[in-house]
Amino acid sequence: MSDQALQVLLVDDDEGLRDLLRDFFQQRGVAFSVLHDAANLARRLNLERPSIVVLDLMMPVVDGLTALKALRASGETIPVIMLTARAEGIDRVLGLELGADDYLAKPFMPMELLARIHAVLRRHSGPQYGLSSSQRTHLAFGPFRLDFASRTLFREDEPVKLTRSDYALLEVFARHPMETLSRTRIVNLLYGPESEITERGIDVPVWRLRRLLEDDPAAPRRIQTVRGVGYMFVPGDDATDTRNCP
Structure with a gap:
């Protein structure tokens, strides 16, 4: 999938990171949208179908693991990359067990996230990629x-x-x-x-x-x-x- 065909939804309460990634992706022609927390993620996905969700682990109200678990339990298969500032390996194991497609520890370079996105979408790609x-x-x-x-x-x-x-x-x-x-x-x-x-x-x-x-x-x-x-x-x-x- 080309960068111009990408649509990324970032769910993160870190305003600085949201602004940094918005500038990075928009400079490359990538459609980029944000949610400040995961409380309304499922509702957002009913209105908007991004190529991938980038989901922070640690957020107030609803944390990333809880949101991911709810998505997968409902049958939602959209690709998800988890972000976390915590170093414990258990976070990665839990995320993968709950259905995350990849995991990226903070801090990271925006280009690394883009590379991870392309890798995940290649694994999911097919003649009818994007069908629910x-x-x-x-x-x-x-x-x-x-x-x-x-x-x-x-x-x-x-x-x-x-x-x-x-x-x-x-x-x-x-x-x-x-x-x-x-x-x-x-x-x-x-x-x-x-x-x-x-x-x-x-x-x-x-x-x-x-x-x-x-x-x-x-x-x-x-x-x-x-x-x-x-x-x-x-x-x-x-x-x-x-x-x-x-």
């Missing part, structure tokens, strides 16, 4: 095509037998390609935040799904383990994502 998860009706990857409308997985036009739980898990992954999903988040997306299913309860369903999708389930390529966090669905370079596949 609710707009996608098909996902094709390798020899497979997942039809969300009929809840059917095809392999070279032949339907693949899936249980209801197999399909539900595959749809969670397909709606969040190239995104690190913690076990907790997967459980929340499948069963809701009040579920009594433990986070380890999804490991066996993942194993079953790998047997259907992977050439070698012992060395998975499409459903990869992110050590210490969870899983990432990697459709591959040949993945396509369309609204009106025949």
Whole structure:
């Protein structure tokens, strides 16, 4: 994505940083907007669809981790880069577990943030980048095509037998390609935040799904383990994502 096509939303209570980054991005032709806190982030995203959200960790009223958790629990998949002035590594782990796409410690050079933005968007890019998860009706990857409308997985036009739980898990992954999903988040997306299913309860369903999708389930390529966090669905370079596949 070119700089001119970018739209960045910064959520940070630091006025000096907001002004610095606004000048930097606007000089490069990047559309740039700000929120002073995260309390109304979800509402803002209903009105404005930026390419990416840059979200500060430490803010009054609603902190960045709380805001990120709420976004991901609602099914929002917009790319998010977390910022923090705190040095503890636990911040990074928590952010990634909750669904952050990257993490940048303060202080940083604006050019580094821009590079991180491009890297995150390359991971998310595809023929239909920018469609919300609710707009996608098909996902094709390798020899497979997942039809969300009929809840059917095809392999070279032949339907693949899936249980209801197999399909539900595959749809969670397909709606969040190239995104690190913690076990907790997967459980929340499948069963809701009040579920009594433990986070380890999804490991066996993942194993079953790998047997259907992977050439070698012992060395998975499409459903990869992110050590210490969870899983990432990697459709591959040949993945396509369309609204009106025949």
